[in-house]
Amino acid sequence: MLVVSMIGALLAAVCFGLSSVMQAVGMRRVGPVSQEDPRSLVRAWLTVPFLAGTGLDLLGFGFELVALRHLPLFLVQAAVASALAVTAIAATVVMKERLGRGEKLAVGAVCLGLALLGCSAGPEGATRAHTDFYTALGASLLGLAVLGFLAGRLPGRWRTPILGLCAGLCFGVLALAARTLPELDPVRLLREPATYLVAVSSLIALVLWTMALSAGAVTTATAAMVVGETVLPAVVGVLVLGDEARAGWAPVAVGGFLLAVGGALALARFGELRGGPAEGATATAAPAEAGR
Incomplete structure (x- = not known):
């Protein structure tokens, strides 16, 4: 079952990564898109590529659920973050994007990090959690919603990273x-x-993610989002849910996690494909992560 779950994690990353490119293609087909014009967003959402991307999102979430059944969170979330590497590779083919030397190295770091995580991951911990755990998650969601609302009113450079981190x-x-x-x-x-x-x-x-995209640089929002969606679940999975690496493999697991997440952060500019507006557009639309 561990092999099946690992395949599920990788397939989830592939689905999320390809979804970003498909949705970007759909956005660009309708020309400039603005959140101030709901009709332009609806036209983009109803294009065949965008709908196909949304379907890939849903399929990716299904694969992620399969992965979460038997793999620790630090591995699954690192795999999900590696969707940016899939987006980068697909964008070079579909959208004629160019990868610099550093970005090629980042793709390699993601692949190596996932390989190390796959080799070092131990069994997942408990499945059903205590009621207090769900109460804490609910309270955290409420706090994040309030913080995001307040961050949306912030002026200047702090608005985008805080919204991205909250998302x-x-x-x-x-x-x-x-x-x-x-x-x-x-x-x-x-x-x-x-x-x-x-x-x-x-x-x-x-x-919150849509607010972050419309607030400023997509690269900044994407980097903050990657940190938020990987580090917290990994820590909670180890400390609360009992996730662990194989005996003696903890340093390898830590190194693999840092490589995978660091590589994803280096590829954060490909988060711009999630909105994918044509050149000159004033705003972006909902990202591939919406399917998660």
Whole structure:
């Protein structure tokens, strides 16, 4: 099952990465897009490439759930962040983007980091968490929503990174809640607090991420989001849920995590493909991460 889960994590990264490019193609087909003109956004969302990208988002989330069943969070979230490497590679083919030497090295670092994580990851910890855990997640979501609302009113350079970080932390809460879901029985899921945390966190994350994209540099927002969605779940997974590396492999796991996340941060400029407006557009649309 560990092999199947690892394949699920990698397929989730592929789906999320390709989704970014497909949605960017859809945005560019309709020309300049502005959030002040809802009709331009709707036209972009209804293009075949954008709809295909949204379908890939949903498929990627399904693969992520498979991965979370048997892999520690530090591995799954690093794999999800590596979607930026997939986006970078696909963008060179589909959108004629150019990779610099540093970005090629970053793609290599992501691949090496994931390989090290795959070799060093031990079994995941407990699945069903204590009620206090879900209460803490709910309180965290409420706090992030308030902080994001206040950050949206900030002037200057702090607005974008804070909004991006809040969105990433909400994606992290989503992963933590999804990690504790029981067997995917619809009747049982309706009784699980984790189910509702997944739904609410995804909605709040989408709103905050859209605000971050419209607030300033997409590269800044993407980098902050990657940090938020990887570091928090990894730490909580180890300290609270019992995730661990194989005996004697902890340094390798730490090194792999830093390589994978660091490589993703170096590729943050490819977060611009998530909005993907044509040159001269004034704003971007919802990102591929909305599907998570």
